[in-house]
Amino acid sequence: MEGEEEDKNLVYFDPPLWRQRRSFVNEVLRESKVTSVVDFGCGEGSLLSFLIQPFEESPITRLAGVDINREIAEQAVENCRPWDHDVEFLRLTPLTVDIYQGSIDIADKRFLGFDALVCMEVVEHVDPPVLDKFFDIVLGTYKPKIVIVTTPNVEFNVYFPQLKYGTPEATLRIEDHRFEWTRKEFQEWGNSGAKKYNYSVEYTGVGKLKYGDPAVGNVTQIAIFRDLNPSSKPLLSSFDTYEHIEKIDFPYYNEPDKSYEEILETIHYYLQFLCNRIIDTTNIKNDQQHEPNRIKIEEIWDIHRIRQLCKTKDKLRDVLRSSSDFTLLNDEEIIVHREYHLDSYDHQEEDYDDYDDDYEYHGGDEILSSPNYNNDDQNWVTTTTNTAITTNGWPDYIGDYDSGWGDEGK
Structure with missing residues (x-):
């Protein structure tokens, strides 16, 4: 039957991939005690809004996101605005969020000095001439203490029969993908940038199948770069500028200390x-x-x-x-x-x-008490038809499932 055939093309992840990716990034940033983060290719602000949750230790006080598509960047602005709740229950520390429109192959001086930069499910959408400048801009010029890059692991496509992985008719998970790397290809790319700009790099991933083949790896592969020479000067001495769309200031508790x-x-x-x-x-x-x-x-x-x-x-x-x-x-x-x-x-x-x-x-990315979250959903699935929109870290689902192979929802 048609429905039974369609079910064969669905791969379930629990928790959903978008939550696994964001929670992983959130935990790495928390452990690294960063206070400022750039989302490079921020899209609709799904990660930025997730990071708005206050940390107990060394809280993030500055966020910035840039995306090539102005309309999508404007949506990120809306998704990152304070809620009424943020006014009623004031944050313990200040927070600013700046959203820009621009391309990741140019450097903007305003992005110097950030502790961390995250590029989540972006590089596979980038044309080779732009991607060739990635490390010059990110590791060579912005020089954050830590950089996190996530991208699909093409070897995992063996679990998506409709993609025909390993055959001459093989296709990619998303039509807009320029490529999808094997783990070896991703590590060769990452190692070249780390070596050139004196960063260490480690590789990991998220998204496994309960009874999957460990040799295939995770559905999402991740590289974590750490600067080994923070005192070195930026590569570029001249900068272009992104278009600044909006600055968002969150209200916070700022009363004098009590006795x-x-x-x-x-x-x-x-x-x-x-x-x-x-x-x-x-x-x-x-x-x-x-x-x-x-x-x-x-x-x-x-x-x-x-x-x-x-x-x-x-x-x-x-x-x-x-x-x-x-x-x-x-x-x-x-x-x-x-x-x-x-x-x-x-x-x-x-x-x-x-x-x-x-x-x-x-407080915390695993608590599901938002009115936008339907905790009746027990089974999470990746398809190519449903989308999940997030505001301040919490999903408001259109359909019941995680979106686009776990890629589009970031």
Whole structure:
């Protein structure tokens, strides 16, 4: 039957490829403690909007994206604008997002000084004369500390029967692709740039099949370049300019520092709920006793208002140590010596819930509490017909599946 034949051309990935790629990039940037990132070939802003989520440590404060297509770059502007939520629950640090229209084969002086540059699912769309200048621009001139490049692994196309990989009739995953590299070809390209500009390079990938052949590799291959000589001068001394489309400034918490006494007052307000919550004791072992006044510091830190006031978890611990109402058992737990009565505060409990739930939505790329995310979807698939549009990191699906072999959604 026609439907059964169509199903043979579908390859499932869980999590979907767009999430695997963005989460991988996000984690590498987090571990590298970067504060500024360029998205080279930003498209509709899918990665940029994903990176808008605040990091707890060394947060990103500057993002920039450039794309050759002005209309698509303008869409990136819309996808990266603050939501009402960003005004209600202010970020802990400033953030600016600049969107440009331009080609990746020219250098713009405004892109000097960024910590990281990401080029995700872009190089395979670029004509050879433009691609030939990639390393001169990126590694030789912009010289970020870290560069991440992702591109399809053509060897994985063996799992897409309609592409007829390995035959004279073989086609590429996307009509707009100029090429798709084997892992050997990708590594030869990457090694040549790393050697020329004194970068190290390592290779990895995302997207595997549960019962796939390990020898085929991942559906997406990834190169991570790291600058071995940050003090060297840029290659180019003359620059062209991209067209600056718009600068987006995110609102952020910028009130004067509060005294320890003021912070403690806020902590006590929230502890009245934490210490009086109803606990499901069915999972507590018989030899364990529930202690309502034994609180994990992480539970206090998870409250957005507390993060605004303390800025760091170390300061929160210092504030707690300053009060005789608390005993720190270790760096992770406290005993609260005050008793709280909720009778006169019932009407305020909703405020606590709002702070807790809404901050959870903002903090971290794996939490799926956005109203734009349908968590009923269990099976993820790549096809050539569906698209996923993202705004501030969260998908709003047209259709049920990841788009275009996992390529178009980036």
